[in-house]
Amino acid sequence: MRLRSLLFVPGDRPERFEKAMASGADAIILDLEDSVVSAAKGRAREFIAEFLSRRTPNCAIFVRVNPLDTDDLEKDLSIFGSGLPDALVLPKAEGAAFVRALSVRVSEQAGVSIPILPIATETPAAIFQLGSYAQVGSEICGLTWGAEDLPAAIGATAAREADGGYTEPYRMVRSLALFAAHAAGVPAIETVYPDIRDIAGLVAYARRGRRDGFTGMLAVHPAQVEVINRAFTPSAEEILRAERIIGAFAANPEAGTIQVDGRMLDRPHLKLAMAIVQSSTDS
Numbered sequence: 001m002r003l004r005s006l007l008f009v010p011g012d013r014p015e016r017f018e019k020a021m022a023s024g025a026d027a028i029i030l031d032l033e034d035s036v037v038s039a040a041k042g043r044a045r046e047f048i049a050e051f052l053s054r055r056t057p058n059c060a061i062f063v064r065v066n067p068l069d070t071d072d073l074e075k076d077l078s079i080f081g082s083g084l085p086d087a088l089v090l091p092k093a094e095g096a097a098f099v100r101a102l103s104v105r106v107s108e109q110a111g112v113s114i115p116i117l118p119i120a121t122e123t124p125a126a127i128f129q130l131g132s133y134a135q136v137g138s139e140i141c142g143l144t145w146g147a148e149d150l151p152a153a154i155g156a157t158a159a160r161e162a163d164g165g166y167t168e169p170y171r172m173v174r175s176l177a178l179f180a181a182h183a184a185g186v187p188a189i190e191t192v193y194p195d196i197r198d199i200a201g202l203v204a205y206a207r208r209g210r211r212d213g214f215t216g217m218l219a220v221h222p223a224q225v226e227v228i229n230r231a232f233t234p235s236a237e238e239i240l241r242a243e244r245i246i247g248a249f250a251a252n253p254e255a256g257t258i259q260v261d262g263r264m265l266d267r268p269h270l271k272l273a274m275a276i277v278q279s280s281t282d283s
Contacts (some may be wrong), residue, residue: 001026001027001029001060001085001086001141002213003024003026003028003060003141003187003189003216003224003230004026004067004116004143004216004217004228004229004232004233005024005025005027005214005216005219005224005228005229006025006027006028006029006050006062006071006144006189006217006218006219007020007023007027007028007029007218007220007221007222007224008023008028008029008031008035008064008192008218008219008220009028009030009031009086009224010020010035010036010044010100011030011031011032011035011036011041011044011045011047011063012029012036012040012041012043012047014047014050014051014273017030017047017051019222019272020146020222021056021058021059021108022058022225023222023225024225025059025219025222026059026060026216026227026229027059027060027061027062027087028059028060028061028062028064029063029064029089029218030048030051030062030063030085030123031044031060031063031064032044032045032048032063032064032065032066032072032076033064033065033066033067033091034091036250041066041072041075042075043112044077045075045076046152048079048133049079049080049081049082049083050082051083052079052080052082052083052084052085052086053082053083054083054193055083058127058277060086060087060159061085062085062086062087062088062089062117062191063087063088063089063092063200064088064089064090064091065077065084065088065089065090065102066099067090067091067092068090068092068093068098068102068175069092070082071243073105073165074105074109074136077105077106077109077110078145080106080109080114081110083168084110084112084113084114085114086114087114087115087116087117087141087282088102088106088114088115088116088117089103089116089117089118089119090116090118090119090120090237091119091122091149092118092122092123092126092144092149093118093119093120093122094125094126094129095120095126095129095130095132095133096129096132096133096136096202097129097132098118099116099118099133099139100136100139102116103116103139103232104119104275107142108143111266112249113138113142114139114141114200115138115140115191116139116140116141116235117141117142117143118133118142118143118144119126119144119145119171119179120133120177120180121144121146121147121148121150122146122147122148122149122153122155123150123152123153123245124149127176130176130177130179130180131180131183133180133183133184134180134183134184134185135147136184137184137185140184140186140189141182141186142186142187142189142217143177143180143181143184143186143187143189144177144188144189144190144191145173145174145177145190145191146192147159147160147166147170147174147191150173151170151171156169158188162200164195164201164205178212178214182213185211187216188215188216189214189215189217190206190214190215190216190217190218191217191218192207192217192218192219192220193205193217193220193224194205194220196221196223196224198225199227202224202227202228203227205229206228206231206232209231209232210231211234213269214229214232215232215279216232217231228253232278233279234276234277234279235283238276239276239277240271240275241260241261242272242277243267243273243275243277244260244261245269245270245273246259246270246273246274246277248260248265
């Protein structure tokens with residue numbers, strides 16, 4: 001499952017579902033949590049259930065359910081009798097134990113297992129469980145983080161500087177989430193860029209995410225999707241260089257170090273080159 005762009009859509013706005021599917025996003029996330037007020041959650045479940053029953057294979061469909069410790073979660077899971085999403089997004093996740101608990105409840109309710117995408121940094125306790133996701137790598141389809149709920153949970157006034165960059169605590173959280181995803185062997189998904197009008201800022205943010213090792217990103221508006229897809233898709237020049245590196249190592253199988261374009265490269269560079277070529281062919 002290719003996950004460059006994952007577009008949030010409020011579950012109580014069914015008129016937006018098809019538009020989101022046509023946005024070019026690799027996955028849409030039909031939301032039952034934060035973007036839907038309590039009074040509208042029942043209607044949102046009905047809309048999502050109906051949509052899942054007649055889904056088309058344009059892109060992957062995820063559903064963000066409510067947190068594990070809420071009464072709403074059981075109601076959320078009850079909608080899957082009419083159709084199953086490709087994955088569930090679990091907010092307020094606190095490590096492998098939360099993933100296992102949701103997996104059990106999904107199996108009991110739906111009779112099948114559904115991959116889970118945890119939002120892994122929304123509570124203080126969650127930070128200390130990031131390493132545990134390696135225990136459930138086969139049950140999760142990625143790992144993402146957030147910088148909205150956590151500041152509120154600890155009484156911080158902001159997670160970002162005036163220039164849009166993260167403050168020190170949230171730079172640390174972002175890095176830990178990135179490494180936790182790679183330790184679990186799953187895609188690392190960058191969090192949202194909330195200013196939908198600042199396309200230049202989004203371009204820089206998405207490029208920085210790919211540079212640092214994220215493989216995809218959450219989106220909050222269809223206008224962000226094309227930018228994100230472009231940022232997380234290797235350019236023709238990158239692919240060509242990666243192929244040259246792979247070819248050079250193939251021609252010198254006993255060499256630990258080779259020279260390409262005047263630079264000395266070793267086996268980690270080969271691994272990166274292979275990942276770039278693979279990502280260019282994924283669908």
